[in-house]
Amino acid sequence: MSFARASQVAVAGFLLAILFPWMEAGSQIAPPFKAHDPGARKTPSRSGTAFKELPHVEHQLFIDGHRVFNEAASVQGTAPATRSGLGPRFNLDSCGGCHAHPHLGGTSPLVNPQVELATREGATNEIPPFIAVDGPVRVARFKFPQDGKQEDGVQALFTISGRSDAPGCFLQQPNFRRAAALNNLSFRIPTPMFGAGLIEAIDDAAILANMRADSARKFASGIRGRANGAGRPNTNEHDHTVSRFGWKAQVKSIELFVAQAFNVEQGITTDLFPQEVEEAAACRFTMTPESTVHMDAGTPLDALSDVVKASLFVRFLAPPEPLPETDSIVRGRGLFGEVGCAMCHTPMLRTGNVAHPFLRDQEVRLYSDLLLHNMGPGLADDITQGDARGDEFRTAPLWGLSDRFFLLHDGRTKDLVEAITAHAGRGDWRYPASEANESVARFNRLTEIDKQHVLNFLRGL
Template sequence: MPSYFSRILLAASIVLLLTDHSFAQRDPGVRGGLQNTGGGLQAQGIKIPVPPLIVRNGNTQISDNEKRSFYEGILRAGQLESSCDNCAMVTDGSPAPKNPINGLKELDPIFPQFTTNSNGLGARHNADQCFGCHFQPTLGGSGGFLVPNPVDLAKFGPGAARPPENPQFDLIPHRFGKQNIVPSFEERYGPIREVRFIHKVDANGDFIRDSNGALIADGGVHQLWTVKGISNDPTIPNCSLTQPNFEKQLRQNNLAFRIPLQMTGLGLIDSIQDREILARQAATQGARTALGIAGRPNRSGNDGTITRFGWKAQNKSLTMFSGEAYNVEMGITNELFPTATEEDPACNGPNKPEPNDVTRMDSDDEINQSFFNPLHVLADWMQFTLLMRFTDGPQPAPNPSPSAIRGRQLFSDVGCALCHTPTMQTAPVMNSAVLQNRPVNLFSDLLLHDMGAGLADGVSQGQAGPSEFRTTPLWGVGQRIFFLHDGRTSDLVDAIRAHRSNGSEANAVIGAFSNLQISDKQAILDFLRSL
């Protein structure tokens, strides 16, 4: 009988055969194969994020303090959250026990963890640890598949485990007895999806209208899961939160989806100056104009500087990105976002401090929160920032094929590189030598582009409109499973084709791609999968 991965690859092949003949080339698939994803962790474990940065000449390593903070960030990001400050299964802040089945010797935490090791999980949340959404192909990567029942795995051995699947399908919504109903858009072998409502609705899920009868914009995240029924928190026995009626909103076309991208290399993007982004834009302005490509930065409403993180470049910095994600995705309040997304007392317990995750002031290190231990002073959300800051970017294939090498030139010739800018440079002088004056091979201009009706999601963020998106950085795309902001496809051919629709700035470029010989199209696909 074919393996799970063989069935997935066979299904993908059938889809490709049914694809429009103008796109008859074939996506080579995930570089390294699905067996090289998080799905294989019950047999081989999962790697830590790509190594921390080194200075460009390769001689000067990241400083010892920076490296220590990098590894501490891995420990914090891997911790499985409990919802109660006093009900974590192991001492707060300490590494969780190693996997008793495979006995891996890699750096803790072994992932996914079986026991809670931190606290503060919100009454409403999308995930219960950072690496629940960022693990493909290594910790800190994008979304993929995980073993759905690690508790059973620990108890009964590898033979009891089901095949790896979307962790939003079973693992996260039902962990520790949570009583969540999984909506239809979280498919067993589909992408990890965060949900935003396009328009506001009332408690019954019906649209709210203004005095003129017009729909009112929402655009905010509506968390998928609640802690109702959770078995490891005795402080909330009467929690009765209900989930939003996601199926009704799906029928009303009121949902906008987001999927996770990698956290790796973001410190380099954070270190690019605004003038570098604008200079790269100006250098290609003539070629852009000729192809109908505009592009503009999203900007902070406070100081006017360029924002660059998130699908619509709505977040200014790694610090903002980290604090917001901790609150929005896991419901954990912190110094940057001190107010809970759900404040129902029956579901937060009587003794839970708010904000929950803050700079640590303890006089000793009994629970790893000593003010006098430099590694334990920072709040988790700040430690996540340091993890992302000092993680190198995704690495391309070391020996690309001749087709991939030719594809890189064709990628530029048809105009793809006008938005997917291959390289930028970080600031010439920085406090951290490992970040300064080095190339960033991100393949993005970090600008907003109107992608037309086909990709429009109806959500505005910052100055980005309903059909505008930041050019997605393509480094690491060769090992991603799902594409586009909503994860609608796992086929690069479909992702390319989706760039063409009424009003899209990419129409001329996709037209040029369509007119290529099949072998040239294939070369571009081979190049993309080499990144």
């Protein structure tokens, strides 16, 4: 080999080593590029702050709500917690335990607080097999009745039995090991709450108009969006308006969402849910409702219940903060629309004429149509909520995806590529095929470089 040729080979090898450091020494051909999930941002965003335009009174309510949202509860309000009413059955002892990352109001943190909570204050709980220190915060449901427990409803992981502030209370946990052996478990992870006030402020008419938009293209791609006979998706059974919160859009408003979480996740009764989920006499240590209006308060703000305060904190949370734009993110956004993902993950809806000026007539860049869609047997959780069937889920808002560790409704993966792949699925005797099949197929036909642009765009939201 000539000196010139040898020099060219050496230079080429040097450049390949810089561009592709994973290559073995002496290799002269780089491995084919494979698109990969860049992962959650290394430095958490500043999400979790209030709207900048909040007036003084609303800002004070936000601060009060922040405290309540983060405050841990104990059974009888003893130190170090000040709020009473925990249990008798519960999943966590504060809203902030579930909604912790990247800041208060977010989603499941990287370290699961449920593991430590299981035995706090001397509690005798066994840690269920699907709960791990490095796994997501989870709640569990039974798919069918077991041990006298109803299906569909949340089966609280823990009880207050054995705790120093619950003397004489003895309750058994649900038999989760038996349920796992029978394939009778369905899981959910917390939904992030940033920008929830904007989502609540979107008019039904805007959601329904978006449902009807581009109908020919949606139909050709197998995308329907769930609607009942009245033409309304996931309507609230009481007033027939559009519900929009929760994995199955089963909850109408922020306050109802928060009150249910107080009741089901922490076991705290409220004015909206005044009865204990578990009414064993030996495990009742406080009067109900435990979170109520304070009639003897010195000021109107102090009179608000904890549920109202926590709800206002959520309502006043600003939307997530995306990463700065790059050429790859811009390219990925265009490809996201071209392959059809934006037909369900609608980039923007607009709020209506609501009372708070900072929520009125605003662009909501949530990347969701807030509708229910069939997602196929692979993602089906076999749980019915409201009008949503076992394979139907609300299009998950993608804003804030840059901060999320755990993906899909049950937190089964941290890998965005796996999450996209899971959206596809053939139908079976129980459920129809996923409405996302055609979009996933188009994504799969992209070059690896273009797939990477889409993944970079998503992780930039």
